[in-house]
Amino acid sequence: MPNPARNPPNAPPQPAGPAEPDSPVTLVDGETGAWALSFAVHLAVLFLLAALTAILPSDRRPILSATPVEPIEDLLPEEFRFSNETEDQIGALADAGASDAAPSAPLPDMVSEVLLKIEPTALTGTVEAFEITEPVMTSPTVTDDMLVKGVGAVGATGAAGAVDRITQEILTSIDQRPTLVVWLFDQSGSLKPQREEIAQRFDHIYEQLGVIAAAGDPAFAKHKDKPLLTAVASFGKGSTLLTPEPTDNLEEIQAAVRAIKDDDAGVENIFTAVGTVANQYRNYRLKSPRRNVMIVVFSDEAGNDVGRVDETVDLCRKLEIPVYVVGVPAPFGKREAFVKYIDPDPMYDQSPQRVAVEQGPESLVPERINLRFLGQRDDETLDSGFGPFALTRLCYETGGVYFTVHPNRTMGGEVQPWQTSPMATYMSRFFDERVMRRYRPDYVSVAEYQRNLSNNRAKAALVQAANLSLTEPMEDVRLDFPKLEEAQFAESLTRAQRDAAVLEPRLERLVGTLQQGEPGRRTLSEPRWQAGFDLAIGRAMAAQVRTEGYNTMLAQAKMGMAFKDKKSDTWVLRPSDNISSGSVLSKEAEKAIAYLEGVAKQHEGTPWALLAQRELATPLGWEWREEFRDLAGRLARREANANMPRPMREEPVPPRKERRPPPKL
Structure with a gap:
């Protein structure tokens, strides 16, 4: 077959010559090489793509899904929500609370009282650092001249x-x-x-x-x-x-x-x-x-x-x-105190007069029960360690x-009424302000105070008991019983039992109110509330034990008692440790004493400890004692003196100065 390349179409015909031998036959000619090269390139591309699928993330991973949860609006109480407003004060007394206070004294106080005023910073920007060079904190060398702002009171x-x-x-x-x-x-x-x-x-x-x-x-x-x-x-x-x-x-x-x-x-x-x-x-x-x-x-x-x-x-x-x-x-724990008033005009009577003034209490409402029992009127005025609550x-x-x-402020000493200065309040005891600082009242609004009471049964019970004891004062109880004849003696015992019968339900209600708060006592953390509740329930239970024991002793006397000494003419009830072991009264007495001893030990140097110690000084039981008071002789002398004419005075008695009522103070 003629080669087209050798015989172009327009070329003249060539003459025929001798025949050429055929070209050698090969496995790969020009077209086969091109195909092989193309095949190799595509195979390499396939291998490359396969390798990429092992390296790159797969599109067929498992899909995770979750059901959306509605936000819980009340998860945090309102008091702990964050504010968008900047604070212009830092420290324990500032709006940010105690978390911003840092102790800097050699020995930090139990509660930081630092109040540092700073200029308010912007909501955004560089945080400023404030260097405190002279912090006011309690230290081992604290003096009476050092003032701590917001401390509550300084004597x-x-x-x-x-x-x-x-x-x-x-x-x-x-x-x-x-x-x-x-x-x-x-x-x-x-x-x-x-x-x-x-x-x-x-x-x-x-x-x-x-x-x-x-x-x-x-x-x-x-x-x-x-x-x-x-x-x-x-x-x-x-x-x-x-x-x-x-x-x-x-x-x-x-x-x-x-x-x-x-x-x-x-x-x-x-x-x-x-x-x-x-x-x-x-x-x-x-x-x-x-x-x-x-x-x-x-x-x-x-x-x-x-x-x-x-x-x-x-x-x-x-x-x-x-x-x-x-x-x-x-x-x-009281609203009123009494001022020693002496008329400023010497033309009038200069003897002291007791004038009631409202100077308390130190808390929003009284947090102390007011008991009057067995001739010991609880009208002594003690320093609370603080000023009137609102001020x-x-x-x-x-x-x-x-x-x-x-x-008359003298730490550790007792001030007698005659020692009280004119125009000053009758106060028998004062307490160290450094000790009382731990017992600071809750300086909060009425609404917040009520919330605090509703959140703790012990606090609510104490305030309710204090209100009960103030509105229903405990009456004095008779302890001396003259015996000139049986009928007269029995009548005096009956009258005393009648008084005790009036007193018992009041004390029972008082104790019951406080016992309802005992579960909340375990969660109390403030020393003031701990001391107040323990003293109240200890005193109330002690009074109840004494009253029930008193009634029992009267019933015993009505059954008949004979004097050991023929000269004796009076039966007298005196406090005693004599309480029947294992009886209900004995168990209640032990519980009352445990509360009172805890107050005296744990709150030393405070008015709560002082009252607990006084309560413990009087035993909770009773015993009868006989005495000779010469009742018959007194009656005879009284009748004789009544029939005798009064002797004439040689010198006329000078007229007493007029006593005018004091003004409102």
Whole structure:
């Protein structure tokens, strides 16, 4: 077959020549090589794709699925939800709570009282670090002059001493920025001597400040404006500003204090007055240049407008105005105390008079049962270690201090009534404020206090029992039974049994109320509530054991008792440890003693421990004793004296001075 390549179509025909031999035959010609190369390339691609499937994730993995769960809205209580607002204070007393307080003293206190004011930071941005160089904490070298803001109360023997300690607070405030101090005085007549004392003390206060200023103290040098301004106001039923404008003139300040007139109406609207003053000078806090504002209150009562404490606290906290109060100690677990009043006019009777004033309690409501039993009237007034609840709460929540002032404050000593200073409250015992700090009342609103009671049965039972014992006072019980004849003796026993029969159901109700709270006692963690509940149930059960034993002894006497000594004429019931072993009364007595001994041991140095020790000092059982009191001879002498004419006095008795009733204090 002719080769087309050799004979192109248009080429001329070639002549025929001799024939050429055939080309050799091969396995791979040109077309076969191309096919083989293509096959190798595709095979390599297939191997590459297979390798990629082993490396890359497979599209056929198992699919996991879950059913969506609805969010639980009430998983956390409202109190623990996070706030989007920034805090402008940190520390145990700030809004952020105790978690922001860090102890810095050699030995940190049980509860941190640090309150550090800082400028608010932005919601976003770099977190600032604040270096605390002078923390205020309890340390081994703590002195009585160290103030801890918000502590609740600080003891002092006089108003002047309290003012001297406030002077340091003024200096600290001036070191931060210029300061306005408002002195707010109670107009009651009982505070007149204190007002004069304070007016005289201003010389020392402002002289001290002036000396420091002259010495070039940085607290004064770095402020162009006057570093310290003063305003004076008074209050009774209403409030009055005695300095038209804040001043730094000492004579003007003293004149304003001495110009305060006594108000005998007996109404002290303290919280209204504090709120009025705070609003009056709020521009000093809000407008530039800003000043610090401090309010210092002088009063000797708890205030008649305590219902306004919440709004006053909110206002002062909003304006960052600390309130300091120089006042009286609250009586332990009682609303009223008695002032030793002596007529200031020597033309009238100068013998002391007991005037009731409302100075307590130290808690929102009384948390102490009030028992009167067996001739031991429970009307002794003890220092609670704190001021009246509402006023102390105002100081506590605004970063101030309440000063409990009493001229007879002597730690560890007992003050007799005749030792009490004129115009001071009758108080027989005072307690170390450093010990009492652990027993601080719950300075909260009424609503929060009620929530606390509803959350713990022991707390609720204690408050209910305290209310029962105050509204149903326990009557005194007869212990002496003269026996001139059987009929008269039996009648006196019957009357005593009748009195005990009235007392028993009241005590049974009191004990039953407290026993309902025993399950909640195990969860109590606050020392104050622990001591209060244990003392209450221990005293109530002890009184119940004594009453039931008393009734048993009367029944025994009615069955007949003979004197061992023929001269004896009187049967007397005396406390004794004699209680039938294994009886119901014996078991109740053991339980009461266990509660009381626990209080005395675990809460030493407190009013709860003192009352527990006194309760333990009187045995819970009874025994009869016979005595000779010469009843027949007394009757005979009384009849003889009644028939004898009275002798004439040689000298006329001088007329007694007129005794006029005391004013409202």
